[in-house]
Amino acid sequence: xxTILDGILLGGLYALFAAGLSLIFGVMRLxxxxxxxxxxxxxxxxxxxxxxxxxxxxxxxVIVVPLMASLGYALQRSILNRTLxxxxxxxxxxxxxxSVFLQNALLxxxxxxxxxxxxxxxxxxxxxxxxxxxxxxxxxxxxxxxVAVISGLQLLLYRTGLGRAFRSVSDDQEAAQLMGIxxxxxxxxxxxxxxxxxxxxxxxLGIRTNFDPSIGPTRLIFAFEAIIIGGLxxxxxxxxxxxxxxxxxxxxxxINPGYQILAGHIVFLAILTFRPQGFFPKTR
Amino acid sequence: MTENVRIERSSRTSRIFAAAGxxxxxxxxxxxxxxxxxxxHLLVEIFSYLALASLWNLLAGxxxxxxxxxxxxxxxxxxxxxxxxxxxxxxxxxxxxxxGLIAALFAMPTAWIIFRLKGAYFAIGTWVVAEVYxxxxxxxxxxxxxxxxxxxxxxxxxxxxxxxxxxNLIYWTGLFLIVAVLATIYLILRSRWxxxxxxxxxxxxxxxxxxxxxxxxxxxxxxxxAGATGCVGALISLQExxxxxxxxxxxxxxTAFIIFIVVIGGIGRMEGPLLGTIIFFLLREFFADWGxxxxxxxxxxxIVMMLAIPKGIAGLLAxxxxxxxxxxxxxxxxxxxx
Numbered sequence: 001x002x003t004i005l006d007g008i009l010l011g012g013l014y015a016l017f018a019a020g021l022s023l024i025f026g027v028m029r030l031x032x033x034x035x036x037x038x039x040x041x042x043x044x045x046x047x048x049x050x051x052x053x054x055x056x057x058x059x060x061x062v063i064v065v066p067l068m069a070s071l072g073y074a075l076q077r078s079i080l081n082r083t084l085x086x087x088x089x090x091x092x093x094x095x096x097x098x099s100v101f102l103q104n105a106l107l108x109x110x111x112x113x114x115x116x117x118x119x120x121x122x123x124x125x126x127x128x129x130x131x132x133x134x135x136x137x138x139x140x141x142x143x144x145x146x147v148a149v150i151s152g153l154q155l156l157l158y159r160t161g162l163g164r165a166f167r168s169v170s171d172d173q174e175a176a177q178l179m180g181i182x183x184x185x186x187x188x189x190x191x192x193x194x195x196x197x198x199x200x201x202x203x204x205l206g207i208r209t210n211f212d213p214s215i216g217p218t219r220l221i222f223a224f225e226a227i228i229i230g231g232l233x234x235x236x237x238x239x240x241x242x243x244x245x246x247x248x249x250x251x252x253x254x255i256n257p258g259y260q261i262l263a264g265h266i267v268f269l270a271i272l273t274f275r276p277q278g279f280f281p282k283t284r
Numbered sequence: 285m286t287e288n289v290r291i292e293r294s295s296r297t298s299r300i301f302a303a304a305g306x307x308x309x310x311x312x313x314x315x316x317x318x319x320x321x322x323x324x325h326l327l328v329e330i331f332s333y334l335a336l337a338s339l340w341n342l343l344a345g346x347x348x349x350x351x352x353x354x355x356x357x358x359x360x361x362x363x364x365x366x367x368x369x370x371x372x373x374x375x376x377x378x379x380x381x382x383x384g385l386i387a388a389l390f391a392m393p394t395a396w397i398i399f400r401l402k403g404a405y406f407a408i409g410t411w412v413v414a415e416v417y418x419x420x421x422x423x424x425x426x427x428x429x430x431x432x433x434x435x436x437x438x439x440x441x442x443x444x445x446x447x448x449x450x451x452n453l454i455y456w457t458g459l460f461l462i463v464a465v466l467a468t469i470y471l472i473l474r475s476r477w478x479x480x481x482x483x484x485x486x487x488x489x490x491x492x493x494x495x496x497x498x499x500x501x502x503x504x505x506x507x508x509x510a511g512a513t514g515c516v517g518a519l520i521s522l523q524e525x526x527x528x529x530x531x532x533x534x535x536x537x538x539t540a541f542i543i544f545i546v547v548i549g550g551i552g553r554m555e556g557p558l559l560g561t562i563i564f565f566l567l568r569e570f571f572a573d574w575g576x577x578x579x580x581x582x583x584x585x586x587i588v589m590m591l592a593i594p595k596g597i598a599g600l601l602a603x604x605x606x607x608x609x610x611x612x613x614x615x616x617x618x619x620x621x622x
Contacts, residue, residue, distance in 0.1 A: 031403075031404030031405065031408070079587065083590070089344070089350060089551065092350055093543060093586065094586075094587050096543060097583040097585075097586035097590070100580075101579075101580050101583030101587070104577075104580045104583065107576045108576040220408070221408065221411060228401070256423075258430075262416065262423075265415060269397055269412070272397055272398070273397050276401075
């Protein structure tokens with residue numbers, strides 16, 4: 001019972017990993033292979049910022065989010081926009097190169113030692129529920145933030161002018177441009193938004209577990225699995241996908257710690273086999 | 285006025301390269317008689333990378349199947365070789381080829397599941413599958429679990445009684461593999477199947493509309509590359525005499541470097557992997573001591589290349605100077621009236 005609850009809450013973190021990836025795929029059909037490494041990069045930035053200024057990691061987000069957002073905008077305008085087009089190879093290979101670059105840059109700067117963001121006791125705080133189940137405050141907070149981020153994205157996409165622009169570009173890039181939308185700028189904004197969510201995910205990851213420069217690709221895979229399980233293009237579906245993945249992993253780990261990640265992958269492949277469109281398909 | 289039109293594939297340069305290729309082949313076959321142990325070792329490594337890069341190019345460059353999970357089959361090949369030789373008493377050289385067969389067998393259910401994903405999502409899907417294999421082999425304690433195992437001495441001695449003969453045998457097997465891989469790819473690309481694959485890469489609906497069975501063509505090419513990749517993986521593990529899940533299923537060694545080779549050399553051209561492999565080994569020779577800096581450099585180099593010269597060096601040579609090593613394109617020539 002406690003295990004399943006842990007898994008559900010862990011799903012919130014995976015939804016945070018996935019939301020940014022899903023957003024940019026929705027807006028510009030870009031799959032960012034470096035997504036996981038960017039999550040780790042923001043954890044390291046938070047480490048430097050909170051260490052240097054003596055801030056709580058969650059407070060350091062005030063600096064990390066704008067920093068990553070600017071990086072996202074610059075990255076999109078300077079490099080990624082030039083890879084977009086009908087051919088899927090250039091964006092895939094360029095972000096793959098970026099992933100290798102980021103991992104090794106972090107390795108060079110911070111070494112391969114594992115790090116942790118210290119959140120002043122928040123990580124061990126828990127609430128006792130009836131029936132002897134204890135639930136951590138941090139996982140609850142992560143889950144609530146995930147719900148808030150997804151609600152915010154939904155509001156932005158369906159209630160604002162910017163959201164309408166995102167959706168129109170997603171439907172038809174050329175028509176959107178004819179209507180006076182500056183696609184290059186809009187893609188920059190989408191990437192900035194994606195990396196803002198990435199920084200929130202990165203800080204929570206850093207508080208929850210040890211991290212080192214090599215663990216980014218696995219986070220990309222978790223994000224991707226959450227998206228596919230939930231069904232492409234549906235953000236609430238992505239949250240459900242994250243929860244399914246989280247529960248599968250915690251149950252797997254309960255049987256044998258070596259099975260944690262494997263169990264998640266196997267549930268993902270099973271869903272891909274029997275329900276390839278995911279649970280809440282939206283696009284196509 | 286009627287003119288005689290001739291379709292030709294080979295050109296003067298390609299005939300010159302064919303002659304040079306033959307000379308290089310003779311030099312390589314006789315290499316064990318005049319070169320040292322470490323040179324042979326390096327050559328087998330070069331053959332392995334060239335084979336893996338050519339196979340990846342066939343998948344991504346010619347068939348539109350961008351996989352970042354080919355390490356699945358490198359690892360499966362290696363582990364198959366270890367299993368066959370350690371527990372079934374199969375001779376190691378024979379096991380290399382059986383390992384390829386096993387890898388192709390595993391590729392069938394793999395393809396069946398991940399072919400549901402398209403484009404970039406297919407790429408990440410292949411990666412997940414490779415991770416599943418890596419994590420699974422880390423749980424198999426009879427093969428050493430997460431820390432892996434070494435090939436027992438009696439297995440090594442069963443290749444040949446002396447070390448010199450063993451090295452030569454492994455070398456010749458490697459040479460045979462690379463020649464077989466290149467010849468197979470060349471023949472496929474010149475066949476109807478190759479045309480079908482290029483059509484699929486350029487436009488799936490258009491290929492379907494002219495009668496190509498897209499699914500079948502892709503499925504077969506995926507199986508074939510998986511099998512050949514498995515053979516190469518087995519060869520690598522035999523050369524190393526050691527296997528571990530992290531090394532055998534390494535995304536860096538067997539996919540990142542391979543992508544780098546193909547992107548630099550020229551994707552979608554048979555010459556690409558050849559040129560890319562040469563550049564890769566030269567860079568490695570000079571900069572591998574730089575550690576992370578070297579890999580950062582590789583990553584940046586690949587990004588710049590993809591943005592500035594997306595067709596790679598082979599594409600540049602073909603466009604600028606009309607140089608083609610492997611005669612794959614058809615040209616129409618008008619014959620001079622006599």
